Amino acid sequence: MEALRNIDLLVLLVALPTFILLDAPLIAWAVAGAAWVVGRIGMELAARKRRRALAAANRNAALGVTAAAVMGRVWLLALAILLVGLLDERDAGLAAAVLALVLVTAHLGASFVAHLLDPGADGSLR
Secondary structure: OHHHHOHHHHHHHHHHHHHHHOOOOHHHHHHHHHHHHHHHHHHHHHHHHHHHHHHOOOHHHHHHHHHHHHHHHHHHHHHHHHHHHHHOOHHHHHHHHHHHHHHHHHHHHHHHHHHHHOOOOOOOOO
8 A cells, every 4th residue: 555655756766767768858857856745745744734633523624734735736836847947948847747747647546546445544534
């Protein structure tokens, strides 16, 4: 189950040699990857806060923390893509956007499969 939770990090690591082989801008990999990791750390911190709120039977607070963390992660990733595209070149912005798309897809797919295998594992809001 732990491997499923970290599949996005594995995809990020595999993307580096892919970027090198395709001669894609490495700044795109670095910035999008850093934004992804920072966003993931933020989500982990929010998950801890959500679990504490659920343990205190405060579902509204748990939902608010989850919503704020998800929206913050989306904005962080979008700003990283925008900055790469504006500060370096459009190709770098496109490469960062494609990497972000692949990371989000891997993360959502792994989360879906993990939830199918163990529906109550991560303190759902039910």
